[in-house]
Amino acid sequence: MNFALPEDQEMMRENFARFLNKNSGMDRVRAARETGFDAALWRGLADLGAFAIRVPEEKDGLGLGLIVATTLMEEAGRTLVSGPLAECLVAARVLAASEHAAAAAMLAAVLAGDAVVTVALRDVDREPTQWVAGGAVARAIVARRDEEIELYDLSEAAAQGEANLDASTLAEIAFADLPATVIASGSGPLATFDSAIEEWKLLIAAGLSGVARESLRLAAAYACERKQFDQLIGAYQAISHPLADLLCDVDGGKFLVWKALRDIADGAPDAAATVSLAAWWNIDAAARAVAQSLHTFGGYGLTTEYDIHLYNLRAKGWPLVWGDPRGLLEEAGRRLYAGEAAALPDVGDVPIDFDPGEEARALVAEIDAFFEQNMTDEIRAQAHYSWEGHNPAFHKKLAQAGLLFLGWSKDMGGRGSSPYARNAAMEAFERHGWSNPVANVAGMVGAIIHRFGSEEVKREVLDRILSGDAICSLGYSEPGSGSDVFAAQCKATPDGNGWRIDGTKMFTSGANLTDYVLMLTRTNPNVPKHKGLTMFIVPLKAAGVTVQPVHTFQDERTNITFYDGVKIPDSYRLGEVDGGVKTMSAGLELEHGGGFAKVQRGMLHAAETLCREIPSAGRPLIDQPQAQMRLARTAANVMVSDLLAWRAIWAGVNKVPNLAYGPMAKMFSSEKFLSDARDLLDLTAPLSLSKREGAAALINQCYRHAQGTTIYGGTSEIHRSMIAERALGLPRTRA
Known part of the structure; x- marks a missing residue:
């Protein structure tokens, strides 16, 4: 590119x-x-x-x-x-x-x-x-x-x-x-x-x-x-x-x-x-x-x-x-x-x-061949964009095929694929209906463990993540802090040669399925909030952990997790004591960026399908100028979502000064996903109200899914502030 x-x-x-x-x-x-x-x-x-x-x-x-x-x-x-x-x-x-x-x-x-x-x-x-x-x-x-x-x-x-x-x-x-x-x-x-x-x-x-x-x-x-x-x-x-x-x-x-x-x-x-x-x-x-x-x-x-x-x-x-x-x-x-x-x-x-280049095309061809050989109707029926679509056996097969951690370097056991190839691979996974966050979160957590973890935690946790035998959640948000993750109050206190964790985490998606949670904790309450934080990897099967479901109208389950005297060894600490901001910032850097062009594209194709099926004045709806115009507007939003994401990837590859390019891609695409989901739901109504299998169900799901994309990984407001500060040079708008 x-x-x-x-x-x-x-x-x-x-x-x-x-x-x-x-x-x-x-x-x-x-x-x-x-x-x-x-x-x-x-x-x-x-x-x-x-x-x-x-x-x-x-x-x-x-x-x-x-x-x-x-x-x-x-x-x-x-x-x-x-x-x-x-x-x-x-x-x-x-x-x-x-x-x-x-x-x-x-x-x-x-x-x-x-x-x-x-x-x-x-x-x-x-x-x-x-x-x-x-x-x-x-x-x-x-x-x-x-x-x-x-x-x-x-x-x-x-x-x-x-x-x-x-x-x-x-x-x-x-x-x-x-x-x-x-x-x-x-x-x-x-x-x-x-x-x-x-x-x-x-x-x-x-x-x-x-x-x-x-x-x-x-x-x-x-x-x-x-x-x-x-x-x-x-x-x-x-x-x-x-x-x-x-x-x-x-x-x-x-x-x-x-x-x-x-x-x-x-x-x-x-x-x-x-x-x-x-x-x-x-x-x-x-x-x-x-x-x-x-x-x-x-x-x-x-x-x-x-x-x-x-x-x-x-x-x-x-x-x-x-x-x-x-x-x-x-x-x-x-x-x-x-x-x-x-x-x-x-x-x-x-x-x-x-x-994206030849490497990307070869990787996409490999993914296509894998899905043709391994995807079944039963697995496809279970697939969902959320954690609810996780299939442990299929996840394990992806690991064995070397298709889970494409961005990890080869010395970590990954493919060492270029960012362009990884982006093309995500497009291929989306096209095959396999876009749940399990591999992405596990990959992010594994990368942080590799960078900040002890040899013991690498041996006991990282190796299991790499083999596909363990998956991870993120323990960032708390009931009282939301996107202000550095206001964490979940406490970690020294306990012998290890630590004791007490507190609550909100929106711990996947905690009912995962083995570990990457957790930001308060280790020093007597300093400014950004300074007294430490990051840990916490086993979710440990004594004292309670996982309580929180259901969303998106057919997606998240969780509130409670930690009551959970004991972990010091080797499960990631980074320095009270140095959690550095570790956390690396995590946020991995999380921000990208975008939702891939699911926007799937929504557009579903709307096109419905517009060819729905009659209007004796002809298919897609023959009507107003329908063509609204589909074209969504097509433009998909193009721009792609372009902003590609620019962010290119800037990273070429070490170009990054003026909030990742936040721009994420914020723009999520907001357009939401506005287009509303419009296409309207355009294809009342059929779009149905959860009838196929295009109608997808349009229906996209309307509900889109609501969350403006919140995941930091709300649109957080990203707007980043863009204003980094790209326009405006004063800081956040405390």
């Missing part, structure tokens, strides 16, 4: 950024608002080679890939470039595809910065009068008219812009009044033009990603300066948490653009749908990001003295020339579920890569 631009393209991005910082600063943007156009900036962009990016070398261009153009657009969005940049980029590409002399002459003027050429987004035969971005300053417009590509001359026309939301170069153009030259016709040029419109969607999406990211930066910076009630406002979760949510959406939008490019390059069957989703997503995310960012400024955000209002207006002013963004989501639905095709651009080289 790769989430970074190569060195040469990163240098180009830095060059774009430096140029735009100097030539599209907010003073220049404000000065250009009377016309919406900065002629000096435009000529500077031409000198930089911006308009030549997508023009082939044989036509005096740079012949670069679309990812370079999207990188330019992201920087252009960040700096609110004054002029129809996206439209000119695609118009130049269409001109370059024509052999007509008029097209060649106009292209030369564009590359030199002597002329602005823009594009009409609709067929002028069907919409002879339409709004055109850049129409107020353009010398010409490239447009499709039925089966022909035409160049409309504006040099003698007095195309008048008019006051509009973003003070941009938008103009309403009556094409029948303009002289036109046919510069191409036939299927090839028409496909080129149509693919240029798809390219425009990606360029605008990238630009809006830049607009949104910068608006969040401005809001975070203000929240780190502004005080209210003697407190920096960024320390209030009402300020920080919405910004954290939006950062996930904005990063996800950028990655959706990259995924669309990767899908096009790979010839993926859903590439056209991904283009539509990337455009819709970024339009929606940018609108919400700039609104929340402006809100962070309070009343000052409404004044023209602060730049944030300019980002608010640009977020709407750029994309709406296309029309209602909802249409893009409907378009994605048709492309996913009604077979609608689209001409897609040649994107050139795409250095971004989401391929």
